[in-house]
Amino acid sequence: MTLDIAQVYGQIEAMATDVKARQADYGQKFDFALQTISIISDNQEQLDRKIQNARTTWLVAGLKEKIGVRRPLKTCPDNFIVVASDGSHIDVDRHQSAHLFLLNIGLVQLQYGNAPDACFLSIPSLYFSADELSIRSQDGRQAPLEGPLLGIKRGVEECRYLADRVCEIDTHLPMVALIDGSLIMWGLVGQRYEDFVIDQLLVNGFLKQLDRFAVLNQRNQTAIASYISFPRSTDVVNVLRVQLCPYDPVDCDKYCKGKFEGRECDRVGGLLDRVLFGELLSQGERSALFSSSSSIVEKYGSHQHQVCFFYVKLDEEVARVEVPLWVADNKVLLDLVHSAIVDQCNRGFGYPVALSEAHEQAVVTGADREQFWNLVDRVLNEGNISLQHSLKQTSKRVKWI
Amino acid sequence: MDLKQKIAEVVETSNAEFTAQCYELDEAPALGSMVKTKNKGCEIYAILYSSSTHGMDPNRRIIARGQNAGSEADIYRANPQLSKLLSTDFKALIVGYSQGKAVLQFLPPSPASIYAFVYPCDMNEVREFTQSLNFLSLLTDARLPLSPDEVIAAFLRYASLSHPSPHDFLVKAGKEIAWLLSNDIRRLDSILKRLQG
Numbered sequence: 001m002t003l004d005i006a007q008v009y010g011q012i013e014a015m016a017t018d019v020k021a022r023q024a025d026y027g028q029k030f031d032f033a034l035q036t037i038s039i040i041s042d043n044q045e046q047l048d049r050k051i052q053n054a055r056t057t058w059l060v061a062g063l064k065e066k067i068g069v070r071r072p073l074k075t076c077p078d079n080f081i082v083v084a085s086d087g088s089h090i091d092v093d094r095h096q097s098a099h100l101f102l103l104n105i106g107l108v109q110l111q112y113g114n115a116p117d118a119c120f121l122s123i124p125s126l127y128f129s130a131d132e133l134s135i136r137s138q139d140g141r142q143a144p145l146e147g148p149l150l151g152i153k154r155g156v157e158e159c160r161y162l163a164d165r166v167c168e169i170d171t172h173l174p175m176v177a178l179i180d181g182s183l184i185m186w187g188l189v190g191q192r193y194e195d196f197v198i199d200q201l202l203v204n205g206f207l208k209q210l211d212r213f214a215v216l217n218q219r220n221q222t223a224i225a226s227y228i229s230f231p232r233s234t235d236v237v238n239v240l241r242v243q244l245c246p247y248d249p250v251d252c253d254k255y256c257k258g259k260f261e262g263r264e265c266d267r268v269g270g271l272l273d274r275v276l277f278g279e280l281l282s283q284g285e286r287s288a289l290f291s292s293s294s295s296i297v298e299k300y301g302s303h304q305h306q307v308c309f310f311y312v313k314l315d316e317e318v319a320r321v322e323v324p325l326w327v328a329d330n331k332v333l334l335d336l337v338h339s340a341i342v343d344q345c346n347r348g349f350g351y352p353v354a355l356s357e358a359h360e361q362a363v364v365t366g367a368d369r370e371q372f373w374n375l376v377d378r379v380l381n382e383g384n385i386s387l388q389h390s391l392k393q394t395s396k397r398v399k400w401i
Numbered sequence: 402m403d404l405k406q407k408i409a410e411v412v413e414t415s416n417a418e419f420t421a422q423c424y425e426l427d428e429a430p431a432l433g434s435m436v437k438t439k440n441k442g443c444e445i446y447a448i449l450y451s452s453s454t455h456g457m458d459p460n461r462r463i464i465a466r467g468q469n470a471g472s473e474a475d476i477y478r479a480n481p482q483l484s485k486l487l488s489t490d491f492k493a494l495i496v497g498y499s500q501g502k503a504v505l506q507f508l509p510p511s512p513a514s515i516y517a518f519v520y521p522c523d524m525n526e527v528r529e530f531t532q533s534l535n536f537l538s539l540l541t542d543a544r545l546p547l548s549p550d551e552v553i554a555a556f557l558r559y560a561s562l563s564h565p566s567p568h569d570f571l572v573k574a575g576k577e578i579a580w581l582l583s584n585d586i587r588r589l590d591s592i593l594k595r596l597q598g
Contacts (some may be wrong), residue, residue: 108482110481110482111481112478112479112481116477116478116479116481117481118481118482118483118484118485119485120482120485347479347480353480353482357482357486360458360461
């Protein structure tokens with residue numbers, strides 16, 4: 001017997017009723033949030049100071065511009081290049097005969113203007129040797145690359161291949177490099193990874209790759225950005241919560257420990273940034289720039305790659321775009337990212353076409369996985385290499401009654 | 402064979418026909434034109450009976466994009482990725498092969514090789530091949546997804562241009578077809594009418 005959908009039906013109905021009730025509550029919170037933004041605009045410096053001194057249990061965006069500001073869409077250059085990467089992987093499977101994992105990176109380069117062109121690449125890499133299957137410290141500690149840690153490693157590789165590609169392009173045209181998801185390595189947050197892991201994946205991994213884009217920008221206009229569709233972040237709504245908090249300095253643990261409702265800040269609690277900016281912004285406009293206060297971003301150091309972000313209103317949704325500080329501080333690059341992303345979404349029916357195609361190049365389907373493991377088994381058998389399967393794996397393959 | 406002239410590559414192959422993927426989108430040779438490919442030292446001649454342009458990924462549906470475009474070319478300019486996502490294929494029916502200097506108008510012992518390059522035949526080759534018309538029975542007997550009579554007529558019109566007197570060639574071909582289809586006047590009539598076009 002598989003999932004008994006009839007049994008779940010009643011639970012889905014209960015969920016729908018709950019969603020409806022919460023949406024009714026949203027309306028009031030939403031109006032109050034808009035009022036709060038207009039109050040803040042009059043005295044943002046005071047709020048800035050309050051944010052810096054606040055000790056909250058949630059992430060609060062740093063304010064790099066007036067919170068309610070709306071930046072109009074600039075014209076996209078006539079000739080420019082968008083390069084995007086995405087990745088997929090086959091994780092280590094302890095039930096399989098061979099201990100290995102596979103990363104598949106999809107790369108797409110699209111050139112617009114007088115000489116339109118496209119290049120698609122799909123780059124699979126197999127990792128199987130002992131030193132590839134774990135992250136090792138100089139003093140002999142190691143962390144196996146599998147599960148969530150492999151997902152983080154894949155993110156680093158996506159960025160590395162993207163930087164490789166961008167460096168190979170011999171052009172004087174402006175370039176925008178796009179990553180799917182976040183520039184913030186959320187996977188490293190709260191997992192208590194040892195320092196050598198963070199050093200290798202973040203400091204000597206991801207940030208090193210971001211450096212390459214910054215260097216390239218000195219040659220010709222090159223920006224890197226990441227795109228988050230349908231974001232669930234609340235960093236900006238949390239700014240409003242700080243504003244509403246009656247305590248100064250704000251200290252959640254001191255004044256409100258164990259409370260989850262009824263606080264002054266709960267008058268905007270539960271709202272999402274994208275809902276707020278869906279109302280504030282007009283088509284194509286971007287929000288103010290904000291900076292992330294994630295604990296992992298602190299590990300980015302007082303670095304040019306501090307993560308900044310803005311929201312942009314598209315035809316069908318509000319997306320979050322993240323850029324490193326060196327892009328955020330360069331008005332020309334920021335306008336380029338803003339206009340190129342809106343342009344990409346217009347060409348891609350609501351989602352950046354380069355990211356969409358990079359995904360298509362990277363994707364590893366269920367059938368691909370099965371074919372991959374069958375091939376591994378076949379090659380091992382042909383080489384008379386005998387490795388054992390788990391019996392659990394065998395029982396999944398051979399169904400019996 | 403001049404490598405610069407290759408236009409496509411065999412992606413499906415059997416004794417009687419092959420499918421080739423064009424290197425350039427929408428650049429398949431015309432219906433009824435003659436192409437050649439290679440296998441094991443012999444050149445295989447075939448006549449194009451169908452071409453199509455479609456998405457490379459059968460799971461991705463092609464959608465209309467040109468509502469606000471000034472021309473069809475504008476669609477490709479605005480979406481350069483399309484040239485990598487679409488593919489033009491053609492199917493060709495094998496009508497003979499050459500071994501050394503001999504041109505044989507029946508099926509070769511082996512199909513074309515997969516990934517074999519496909520070249521258009523020049524008019525000299527077409528004229529040489531159509532000195533004899535024994536291959537026509539391969540066309541009249543073929544079971545194709547479209548009317549073989551259309552393909553026969555298209556090929557004969559095209560081949561006639563390689564001869565010093567296209568009219569004389571068509572009369573000769575018409576007589577051969579009349580003999581092959583002597584028991585099917587309706588088909589014969591249909592082909593002869595198309596040859597006059």
